[in-house]
Amino acid sequence: MNYTPDAIRHVKFSTARLPLATPISDAKVFTGRQKPMTEVAFLFAEITTEQGHEGLGFxxxxxxxxxxxxxxxxxxGETIIGEDPNDIAKLYTKLLWAGASVGRSGVATQALAAIDNALYDLKSKRAGLPLAKFLGAHRDSVRTYNTSGGFLNASIEEVKDRAxxxxxxxxxxxxxxxxxxDSKEDLRRVAAVREHIGPDVPLMVDANQQWDRATALRMGRRLEEFDLVWIEEPLDAYDAEGHAQLAAALDTPIATGEMLASVAEHERLIxxxxxxxxxPDAPRVGGITQFMRLATLADQAGLDLAPHFAMEIHLHLAATYPREPWVEHFDWLDPLFNERLETQGGRMLLPNRPGLGFSLSDQARxxxxxxxxxGKA
Structure with a gap:
């Protein structure tokens, strides 16, 4: 069967604010850098083609x-009207140049990510495949870990119950x-959770960029006894040299990258x-097109992968990574979608629905x- 050209007929962008049931605090709040987080803002892109194919990205x-x-x-956004939705790389470049005056990272590319993700959703739906299968999966499930129960606003008893x-x-x-x-309180909380979950359950910690180099090294050494999977963001996100020193000095693996907003910034880490x-975070680096570029570089460097947040997208991308990855489980986004991801035996299961496998709920609207x-609705 020959390919029939298609064209983007209509695109709708919407912004929504998802309120959090409980304001959450990490170290940035306790060190006075930020206020507790009460909501998350979303940008949705809904794309429709002349042939009636649809894609949703965020x-x-x-x-x-x-x-x-x-x-x-x-x-x-109007730039993509009339274009072939299958030419995703071409459209990403066109959109990038349409907004070139504000650069190739940060807000500019984060806005493009919603479009890029929607185009991949559309293309894999057209093929009748889950996105991971469309890209080429290595596995049908991915190791998963929970973050949303471990914030610092929760008492240690609440953290243990949620674990x-x-x-x-x-x-x-x-x-x-x-x-x-108070670093002693950090150590008390980690020790309490490790004792509660036992020695065999994978445990990670996240400092959210709050330590200087000396503190990070000292805390890293103290944390070695807890057999952690990783220490996350011990230093400022852009301190590649400091993170490299820690990675060389400690037995516990170092994880970072979530706050970086381009492939180029991750290249420096690598x-x-x-x-x-x-x-990496696909919505932050510019979407699936950029994430896949970055994943290739990371694999060539022998790095493990643990994408940040947005499990609805990252499950698919992690499933395509050659090395066994981790995906972060957050239930915060559940009210936005009609569908749910499943977890079983410590793993998140790849959905069999085409595309990303999600549709917007009435609550999101x-x-x-x-x-x-x-374009034409």
Whole structure:
């Protein structure tokens, strides 16, 4: 059967604010750098073609940045009308140049990510395949760990209870936040969780960039006894040299990368050997097109992979990585979608639905604050 050319007929962008049931705090709050997080802003892209194919993609911003992403797509979104939706790399470049004055990272590419992700959703739906199968999967499930129960605003008893619940729900690992001004309290919390879950359950900690180099090295050595899977973001996200020194000095693997907003910024991490586990975020680096570029570089460097947040996208991408990865489990986004991901035996299962496998819920529509449309509805 010959290929029949298609064209993008209509695109709708919307921004919505998802309220969190409980304001959450990591070390950035306890060190006075930020206020507790109460909501997450989302940018959705819904694309329809002349042949009736549809794609849904999203990007997001925690705290500030959501309105800026929406403003950017309002300016450049019309660029893709009339284009063949299958030419994803070409469209990414076209959109990038349409907004070139504001650069190739940060808000500019995070806004493009919603479009890029929607195009991949559309293309894999057209093929009748889950996105991971469309790209080429290495596995049908991925190791998963829970973060949402380990924030610093929760008492240690609450953290332990949530860890038990996560394990019972089929989630394999537990990550808790550290980086408090009182490092002794950090160690007490880690020790309590390790004792609670036992020696065989994978345990990770995340300092959210709050330590200086000396503190990170000292804490890293103290944390060795807990047999951690990794120490995450012990230093400023852009301190590649400092992370490299820690990675060389400690037995516990170093993980970082979630805050970086381009492939180029991750390349510096890779070249500096600044981590053992790289943690890119597809919506932050510009979408699936850029994530796949980055994954190739990470694999060539022998790094393990643990994408940040957005499990609805990252499950598919992690399933395509040659090395056994981890995916972060957050249930925060559940109200936005009609479908759910399944966990079993410590792993997250790849859905058999075509594309990303998600559709927007009525609640997501109700939380929408602004929309803009281009083309013929």
């Amino acid at each position: 990007s997001y911003s925690k705290r500030g940045g959501g309105p800026a992403q929406f403003a950017h797509v309002k300016e450049i 038990t619940q996560s394990i019972e729900e089929g989630i394999g690992g537990i990550k808790i936040k550290v980086g408090l001004p 070249e500096a050997r600044a981590c053992d586990i790289i943690q 109700a939380w929408t604050t602004e929309t803009v449309e281009f």
